[in-house]
Amino acid sequence: MADYRVPRDDMQFLLQDVFQVHQDWSTFAALAELDIDTAQAVIDEAGKLAETLIAPNCRAADEEGVSFQDGRVTTPKGYREQFKQLAEGGWVGVTANPEYGGMGLPKSISAQYEEMLCAADISFSLYPGLTAGAIMTLDLHGSDELKSTYLPKLIAGEWTGTMCLTEPHAGTDLGIIRSKANPLDDGSYELSGTKIFITGGEHDLVDNIVHLVLAKLPDAPPGTKGISLFVVPKFLVNADGSLGERNGVHCGSIEHKMGIHASATCVMNFDGAKAWLVGEPHKGLPAMFTMMNYERLGVGIQGLGAAARSYQTALEYAQERLQGRGAKATQDKAKEADPLLVHGDIRRMLLTMKAFVEGGRAFSTYVGQQLDRAKYSTDDSERERADALVALLTPIAKAFLTDTGLESTIIGQQVLGGHGYVREWGQEQLVRDCRIAQIYEGTNGIQALDLLGRKVVGSRGQLLQPLIADIEELLAEPQQELSREYEQLAAAVDLMKATTSHVLEQVANGDENVINSVAVEYLHLVGYVSFGYMWLRMAKVAEPLLTERAYLGSKVKTAKFYFARLLPRIESLAVAIRDGSESLYLHENGEF
Known part of the structure; x- marks a missing residue:
């Protein structure tokens, strides 16, 4: 696998020059000393x-x-030392409350840090990542006693955290959990049930694991309004803070x-486990969504990190690999072949990756900035x-x-050809590791339903207005060298508005299937327009x-590529959205 290099210059460019986040920090009391x-x-x-x-x-x-053996999970060689060093440096509590030992850094910085971890090793990043989410949820919703008991140890990386939602019969439909x-x-609870797909549910990195678990009380109303949130430690904690x-x-x-493969995804059995209520009874789902919303940006960053590393590898390979002859103007007669980089199709693939990676990095920073302002x-x-922007953009x-x-990772694999399919260069691993990110923390289809529905x-349509206002504010600024791109983005915003109005009209006309039928295309349309704004x-x-x-100079040239070759994808998306649910429901259920 090729070496990973953190894109420090690009991260600094985004923070300092594009989003000027330090101007925000200077107005926030909690961040006033940060520059x-x-x-x-x-x-x-x-x-x-x-x-x-x-x-x-x-x-x-x-x-x-x-x-896994005898109920115990062993992580790969090196993970314990890696996690120890990460914890000793305070990196588990990057955004955590300083009152309990956290760094208290803004999300606009931690988004860059999370991308580094994900690009370095998605599996490893999940252990501190889930812990950070547990820290945030306890800090916002836990009692003072729960905070003082768990937060210092979690933030210090002496313990780790999980989120336990899914059950064998209940994935997306949490209202039917058992x-x-x-x-x-004594004020505690006895919790029983089975949870599946629990990341970091058991491992050997630390001495204690703190589970945040959704369950129902005996008097719970039906559905999601009857879900409560509990903290369940692997080992009980004594009054002096030691493990019992x-x-x-x-x-x-x-x-x-x-x-x-290096992330422990566990089936967890709770058999009369001692538990403590977090927040109010029957209000567990909103509390857990505090964690989920931050985790959803974090999962998006997993996709970004994998793509970033794949791009670096593909670019390095394309620069060094000699194969075939390019156009006459690119031929180096002193060599037996030209580097892959001179071929048009290779350039198309690399520029697509670069546009998605750097556009995604800007977008994650933009979302992080909104989370900081909120x-x-x-x-x-x-x-x-x-x-409002966070609700829309998450x-x-x-x-x-x-x-x-x-x-992007599939394209990166393609650039390497056969060498992308074998393990040596690591491209196939990035494809495998990235794939789960479209599924967990709410499948991408569910995200699309959340956005559109x-x-x-x-x-x-009102929640879309702050994003449109931000884009139109940029479009109102003087335009010089980028006049064509200004015009293209203005047209894209108009298309997004018109498409949104059409969907609202379809709903008003009683098409009960339209939202479910076009949600994914709609999310992609808004995504491409948002990336256009970033570029x-x-x-x-x-x-x-x-x-x-x-x-x-490469930034400007890649922006031109994005507007010329990727933003036009919204045209076909808009056509599909205008079809509504019609073509999906021509078949009767029995005809499939």
């Missing part, structure tokens, strides 16, 4: 860990995988998967606007980044900086 130099130092230090500690072990860890929690006299006896939770087996701003209108971040991530149609922002900022930072 762009500190952010760059954080990226540099995290980058060293990703490049020298985690990435070199990625392939070996995948080949060894996790093993796990039960009965109250005990083993709780009634055990791993029954692990899954044998297509990818992420969390830290004291301006009510700014916070409400950011909340399903796009999860689904579009992972869909384009898989497309709940967010856009549910708001009669125009980046190109506009890059243009005046070309004399001092020559490498940004």
Whole structure:
């Protein structure tokens, strides 16, 4: 597998020049002491860990995988030391509350850090990633006692966390879960049930694992309104903070998967386990979605990280591999063949990857900035606007980044030809590891239904307005070298508006199947327009900086490629959306 190199210059360009996040930080009391130099130092230090500690072990860890015997999970060689070093550096608590030992850094920085971890090794990144989500959920919804008991250890990386939602009969439909929690006299609960697909449910990296579990109380109303959230530790915690006896939770087996072989995906059995309620009774799903929404951006970043590493490998290979002759103007007569890079189809594939990777990096930073504004701003209108943008952008971040991530890793595999199919260069692993990101944390089809059904149609199109306003604000600025791209983005926004109006009209006319039928195409349309917004922002900022930072010339050229070759995909998406549900329901169910 080729070496991984953190794209430090691009990350700094996004934070400092494109989104100017330090201007936001200066107005947030909690971040007032943070500046762009500190952010760059954080990226540099995290980058060293990703490049020298985690990435070199990625392939070996995948080949060894996790093993399961007598209820115990053993992680691959090197993982314990990697996690220990990560924890000692404070990296498990990057965004966590400083009151309990966290760094308290904004999401706009942690998005860059998460991309590094995912590019270095998606399997490994899941252990601290799920823990970070558990930390956030407990900090926002847990009692003071639960916070003081669990947060310091989780943030320090001495313990890890999980989220336990899915059951054998209940995946997306959480309202039908069967796990039960009965109250005990001491204020705790006795929880029983089985959860499947639990990432990091059992492992040997730390001494204790803290499970966040969805279950129902005896008096629970039916459906999702009857779900409560509980904390269930693997080992009970004594009053002095030391570990006590083993709780009634055990791993029954692990899954044998297509990818992420070094991540323990467990069946967890809760047999009268001691549990403590997090938040209010029957309000567990909204509390868990605190974790889920952050995790969904994190899953999107998994797709981005895999694509970024695949692109680096493909570019290196295309530059070095001599194969065939290009056009006469590119031929080097001193060599027996030309490098792959001169061939038009190879350039098409590499530029597609580059456009998706760098556009995705900008988009994840943009979403991170909105999460920071929603969390830290004291301006009510700014916070409400950011909340609305986050609600709209979260399903796009999860689904579009992972869909384009898989497309990119497959393209990266194709650039290498046969060498992409064998293990040596690591491209096949990235395809396998990336694939799950379209499935877990809510399948991409579910994300599309959330975007179109709940967010856009549910708001009669109003939730789309803040994104449109941001794009139109950019389009209103003076245009010089990029006049064609300005026109293309303006046309794309008009098409998005018209398509949205058409769907709203179809719904109003009583087509009950239309949302489910066109949601994925609609999400992709909004995704491509959003990436167009990202690329125009980046190109506009890059243009005046070309004399001092020559490498940004590639940014402008890639923006032109995106507008010429990728944004036009929205035309066919719009045609499919206008069909509504008609062509999908020509068959009777028995005719399939």
